[in-house]
Amino acid sequence: MDKQTMVTREQSLPHRQEEIKVASKHAVLGNVTQGPWPTHAQKAYFALGCFWGAERLFWQQPGVYSTSVGYMGGFTKNATYEDVCSGKTAHTETVMVVYNQELTDFWTLLEAFWKAHNPTQGMQQGNDVGTQYRSAIFWTDDMQKMFAEKSLSLYQDNLNKAGMGKITTEIKKAKEFYFAEDAHQQYLHKNPNGYCGLSGTGIDF
Amino acid sequence: MHKNNPHGGSYDMSALSQALPELAPHIITGQKGQLTLDFANPLAIKALNKAILKKDYKIDFWDLPDGYLCPPIPGRVDYLYHLNDLLPQSNDRSAHVLDVGTGANLIYPMLGSRIFNWRFVASDIDTIAVNCAKQLAKANKGLDKQIKVRQQTDESKLFANIIGKDEYFDITLCNPPFHASQEDAMAGTERKNRNLKRNKDKRGSAIKSDNQKDHLNFSGQSSELWCEGGELAFIKKMINQSAAFKEQVGVFTCLVSKKENMAAITASLESQNVASFKFVDMSQGNKISRFVAWTYDNEWLLN
Numbered sequence: 482m483d484k485q486t487m488v489t490r491e492q493s494l495p496h497r498q499e500e501i502k503v504a505s506k507h508a509v510l511g512n513v514t515q516g517p518w519p520t521h522a523q524k525a526y527f528a529l530g531c532f533w534g535a536e537r538l539f540w541q542q543p544g545v546y547s548t549s550v551g552y553m554g555g556f557t558k559n560a561t562y563e564d565v566c567s568g569k570t571a572h573t574e575t576v577m578v579v580y581n582q583e584l585t586d587f588w589t590l591l592e593a594f595w596k597a598h599n600p601t602q603g604m605q606q607g608n609d610v611g612t613q614y615r616s617a618i619f620w621t622d623d624m625q626k627m628f629a630e631k632s633l634s635l636y637q638d639n640l641n642k643a644g645m646g647k648i649t650t651e652i653k654k655a656k657e658f659y660f661a662e663d664a665h666q667q668y669l670h671k672n673p674n675g676y677c678g679l680s681g682t683g684i685d686f
Numbered sequence: 687m688h689k690n691n692p693h694g695g696s697y698d699m700s701a702l703s704q705a706l707p708e709l710a711p712h713i714i715t716g717q718k719g720q721l722t723l724d725f726a727n728p729l730a731i732k733a734l735n736k737a738i739l740k741k742d743y744k745i746d747f748w749d750l751p752d753g754y755l756c757p758p759i760p761g762r763v764d765y766l767y768h769l770n771d772l773l774p775q776s777n778d779r780s781a782h783v784l785d786v787g788t789g790a791n792l793i794y795p796m797l798g799s800r801i802f803n804w805r806f807v808a809s810d811i812d813t814i815a816v817n818c819a820k821q822l823a824k825a826n827k828g829l830d831k832q833i834k835v836r837q838q839t840d841e842s843k844l845f846a847n848i849i850g851k852d853e854y855f856d857i858t859l860c861n862p863p864f865h866a867s868q869e870d871a872m873a874g875t876e877r878k879n880r881n882l883k884r885n886k887d888k889r890g891s892a893i894k895s896d897n898q899k900d901h902l903n904f905s906g907q908s909s910e911l912w913c914e915g916g917e918l919a920f921i922k923k924m925i926n927q928s929a930a931f932k933e934q935v936g937v938f939t940c941l942v943s944k945k946e947n948m949a950a951i952t953a954s955l956e957s958q959n960v961a962s963f964k965f966v967d968m969s970q971g972n973k974i975s976r977f978v979a980w981t982y983d984n985e986w987l988l989n
Binding site: 521582583586587588589622623624627628631632635 | 747749751752813814817818820821824825837
């Protein structure tokens, strides 16, 4: 079937019993990957194409405490990378970002998010094609929702001025985050010459 | 109202809803056939604020997370015009102003930088409020250059941790928590809602209840609404702590909502050996409010 069409719940792959286990320490930042989190920590979830490059973008931001890659927004519990690549889970490749609210804020992360990819491409990002590469912001509280929506309309104005298309980024409440396999965590640190398809529009936020 | 406050008349609902279409569904026809709002509906108040900020102050984005205080703009603008009267008119640079306890709404810094081009430092004890305020400044082009938001980490301190070593502020402002306890704050909110229901058309009341059915869930986080000892204890604390910053602040000011606190505030200022002080009355409709201003600078006569 067409990988750019979202599967319905009925069409999606069945759940898996077993959770994927990942290393407890971040390979770059050295902090924990699954909590417990320090005070003033806040979570945000961003999807902007292949999660290898997306995760690196966020671990490089000042004030970010930890990052992990995984799957969100679809149906299949504990999906594997293979499941997601089949296009039959409806998940999108997602980065969980844990940031220290005293050192940075969600707006700063949003700025990095919009500038780093092309949010007008629908069910693909660059050469990576399929629903698993769609752009999304999954918010964890009302404040994130309000600023995410505002940032979208601001960036849309900027894109309009440059004659670019409509933003297709989904802004939704965060659901369960399923960790991707450990080999994908901090992938570009483990594989410095690895693939990174991340490329922005060149339009400033 | 201050003579320069542009919010003296009634709201121009059609112009406001033109500026912000989301206001339109909240507009109702009053008893005299005029266009008005359901002032008891917090969503209507929020939309009204957004519209005023957009139309009159070119603040394109203003919003609040649920449960935070939604301030009425006309009264806030009034305080700022009165503060402007206290500033030396000979200043050739824009005033540097400190807002103690800005809240999530960041309203004074936003309005003050747009109306008078002041530069602000805004503080708060509540982490979520600070976070929201920071992002509101960033989300409005230009404001982030004029407004710095800082987290107060010690709830016993008002100026320490916030005023930097080499910083000078022309004036400080504060809208203090005026209730002595959460119960007191809730009783006040209920009273306000009852009055509002009786008097739906009157304008300018502060709507604090987000959810009319659940008063435990009213707008305004605890640090915005109450503190131990209420308004008086808070202002006395501010007066005490101001002495340590007398070289770094021209004039200190704070709103005083309870008239009966004026005598005790006067006594406190007299024992503090300030150079001069005064109470400034502000009236909005039939609501009288006031603020107190004091200085340690002998050149700066407030009387």
